[in-house]
Amino acid sequence: MDTLSYKTVSKRKEDAANERDWYVIDATDLVVGRLSTKIATYLRGKHKACYTPHVDCGDCIIVINAEKVRFTGAKWNDKVYQRYSGYPGGQKERTAKEMLAKKPTAIVENAVRGMLPKNRLGRQMIKKLFVYTGAEHPHAAQKPEILEL
Numbered sequence: 001m002d003t004l005s006y007k008t009v010s011k012r013k014e015d016a017a018n019e020r021d022w023y024v025i026d027a028t029d030l031v032v033g034r035l036s037t038k039i040a041t042y043l044r045g046k047h048k049a050c051y052t053p054h055v056d057c058g059d060c061i062i063v064i065n066a067e068k069v070r071f072t073g074a075k076w077n078d079k080v081y082q083r084y085s086g087y088p089g090g091q092k093e094r095t096a097k098e099m100l101a102k103k104p105t106a107i108v109e110n111a112v113r114g115m116l117p118k119n120r121l122g123r124q125m126i127k128k129l130f131v132y133t134g135a136e137h138p139h140a141a142q143k144p145e146i147l148e149l
Contacts, residue, residue, distance in 0.1 A: 016057035022144035040115035
C-alpha cells in the first residue's frame, strides 16, 4: 500500500480567511443553549471537512431576533449573570429576565463565548458573531444564507 497517497491536509490561516461563508439565524423561540452550541460549531468551523483546531476556519454568523430566545425551566428567574469591576464591592448580578430587558444581545453572546476556546483564537472567533434585536441587520452585502436549526 502506498502510504504517501493520502495525507492529512492542514489549513493555513491565509487559506481559511478566503473561504468564509455568512449565515443568518432567526433566534425566535429557540432555546439559548441549543442555539449557542450550533453557533459555536459554525464559528469554530467544525462543520467543515477541512477543520483545523489551531486555525480560525469558521464562518460568520448573524443572529436576528435575539430578544425572542427562550430558556427552559425556571431559568428566567434563577439564572444569574455576574460581572466584576475589579474594585472591592464591585461585583454585580443580573437575572436572565433583567438581562433580557436591558441588553438582550448579551444573552446569546455570553452563551456562545463560554463555548469557544479561552485564548487568542477564541477571541478571534467571537468577532465573527453579530447579534441583533429585531429582524434587520446591516450585512446584506455579504449575501448571507439562512441557516435553519
